[in-house]
Amino acid sequence: MRDLSLSTAIKLSLFAIVAASISVFAPAYALQQVAIAIAYAIAILGLNLLMGYAGQICLAQGTLFGVGAYVTAILNATYGVSPLATLPVAAAVSAAVGLLIGLPALRLQGLQLAIVTFGIAAAFPQLLLKLGSLTGGVSGLPVDAPETPGFMTDVPELWLYLIALACAGIGALLVSRVLFGDAGRALRAQRDNPQIAQALGVNLTRTRLWAFATSSALAGLGGGVFAIVSGFISPESFLAILSINIVIGSIVGGVTSMAGAFVGGLFMVFVPSWASDINLSLGNLIYGLALILIMMVARNGITGFIEKWISMIFRRAAG
Amino acid sequence: MNDSSIEEVRPVLQARDVSVQFGGVKALTDVSLFVRPGEICGLIGPNGAGKSTFLNAATRLVNYATGSIMLDGQPLEGVETRDMIGRGVARTFQNLGIYASMTVLENVMLGAHHRLGGSFAKAIFAPLRARALERSNREKAMAVLEEVGMANLAARAAGSLAYPLQKRMEIARALAAEPKILLLDEPAGGLTHGEVHEFGALVDGIRRRRNLSILLIEHHMGLVMSLCDRIVVFHLGRNLAEGTPAEIKSNDAVIAAYLGKAA
Incomplete structure (x- = not known):
């Protein structure tokens, strides 16, 4: 147990160092990009709980992210609610929508569940256009920048970055509460062997629904942060491919890792644009090959790969 | 314990005329079995006799077509699988769970x-x-x-x-799980001869300390005979015999179907 808390402490301090150095060294524009990556990371945190621990797939995480973003934007643009105050509502509404999807969808499993949830992701952008009076249709909705504290007015991006980071911290705290206790054990138990889990008194449906709702709430929170950081949203930000990209971010980062969620978020934002920077006409080719390469060498994602190497080095050093 | 006093104690687990069917195959036909408080009851029989199927029926992992199973006098019909452990039935699995x-x-x-x-x-x-x-x-x-x-x-x-x-x-x-009754499905699997003896002492100690009822499926006859107060024998999905270890050892039908001459 002491080893566990020690490694957690090391990870947390590493994380703090990285987060602090980004805020110091990154230029303002990059800071905003990182804040968007963190918004995705919050959604991935949820998906990791659902995919990695509950063993359920959801190809509508981008949609639930979009629902959160629109809740924030509508509350702010239409009703004048301060942006930060919309975030809990965004999480709650997405959780409710997630439950609505999850209730019928969890009768299905695996491949069928993937298709059903992707159907929702495919329908969502059009739905946003149809509900134009509420969502602003194709022209989208603006979101006010949250009031920046005085000493930071030179770099409002820094404030956005800190907001995103704080929300991610809350999300990570929530997920760790669930994972490092009985609920997390029950989740893994029903994933690894549902029949035995049932014999141990685990309520499969309820456990899976809670996982779905928690995952959706985080998607909604991430979406709200995305709306605030972007300052403007439109249906184009929430096309079906976003849900696939979130799944990719989750798997590339490491589907059972909380740090992996952040790696995945950064991957989603930066790697495709780096690939295009290398060669504009071959961007997709480079990106695709990068994905293939990563999965060949790092089956458990980038964080899994790093952890494997670190533990190997430690073992070598120990003897 | 003599037979007349036994009748007055309500069994912890009581199955009457239970039948289980998988498609067209009858896995259990009208089997009956009871386990008294604080008793270790053995359940033996050749492979395919339906022993594990009975455990699955008693823990609601499979449905029984006819018959009844009572736990502390309460019928199990309609009870969810996941609620069985809360009612005091804990089990182990034949192929490890x-x-x-x-x-x-x-x-x-x-x-x-x-x-x-x-x-x-x-x-x-x-x-x-x-x-x-x-x-x-x-x-x-x-x-x-x-x-x-x-x-x-x-x-x-x-x-x-x-x-x-x-x-x-x-x-x-x-x-x-702090159960009332423990259902053990071949718990001594893989043990050497010497280890079986120690294992028997462990199970007996658990029973005594916790005043637990145990239903024990086991192929290791030495263990079954020394540990169990009473033994039920299944064969081809039906009751074949029931009695004390001494009675079972000398039961002609059981010898013919399962134990063989050596026992």
Whole structure:
């Protein structure tokens, strides 16, 4: 147990160092990009709980992210609610929508569940256009920048970055509460062997629904942060491919890792644009090959790969 | 114990005329069986006799077509599988029902999920309460591991243990549930001759300390005969015989169907 808390402490301090150095060294524009990556990371945190621990797939995480973003934007643009105050509502509404999807969808499993949830992701952008009076249709909705504290007015991006980071911290705290206790054990138990889990008194449906709702709430929170950081949203930000990209971010980062969620978020934002920077006409080719390469060498994602190497080095050093 | 006093005690588990069907195949036909409080009842028979199927029926993992199973006088019809452990029925599985990637301690703590489980809601909205439950669960699980002599293995991954230890861990998990009745499906599998004796003493000690009723499926005849107060024999999905170990040993039908001449 002491080893566990020690490694957690090391990870947390590493994380703090990285987060602090980004805020110091990154230029303002990059800071905003990182804040968007963190918004995705919050959604991935949820998906990791659902995919990695509950063993359920959801190809509508981008949609639930979009629902959160629109809740924030509508509350702010239409009703004048301060942006930060919309975030809990965004999480709650997405959780409710997630439950609505999850209730019928969890009768299905695996491949069928993937298709059903992707159907929702495919329908969502059009739905946003149809509900134009509420969502602003194709022209989208603006979101006010949250009031920046005085000493930071030179770099409002820094404030956005800190907001995103704080929300991610809350999300990570929530997920760790669930994972490092009985609920997390029950989740893994029903994933690894549902029949035995049932014999141990685990309520499969309820456990899976809670996982779905928690995952959706985080998607909604991430979406709200995305709306605030972007300052403007439109249906184009929430096309079906976003849900696939979130799944990719989750798997590339490491589907059972909380740090992996952040790696995945950064991957989603930066790697495709780096690939295009290398060669504009071959961007997709480079990106695709990068994905293939990563999965060949790092089956458990980038964080899994790093952890494997670190533990190997430690073992070598120990003897 | 003589027969007239026995009739007055209500069995912990009582099955009457239970039949289980898989498609067109009858796995159990009108079998009856009871387990009294504090008793170790053996359930033996050749492979395919329906012993594990009976355990699955008694824990609601499979449905029975006809007949009735009562637990403490309460019928089990309509009870959900997941509620059985809360009603006091804990079991082990013939082919191991462990979580190989979890630690031994985590496996055993899962046994108390139904009593000390922190739901999602508790974990998210009442983290202090969830943490207190978790602590008391961990302490109790450690105590059970101590009881079965596995406390030193608590932090090991369950999948890394030798097979007999995995089986023993599964018993610890069942005990963590604090059941009224324990259903053990071939718990001595993989043990050497010497180890079987020690294992018998462990099970007997558990029964005495906890005043537990146990239904024991086992092929190891030495263990069954020395440990059980009473033995029920199934053959081809039906009751073949019932009696004390001495009676079963000398029962012609049982010898012909299962024990063979050597026994």
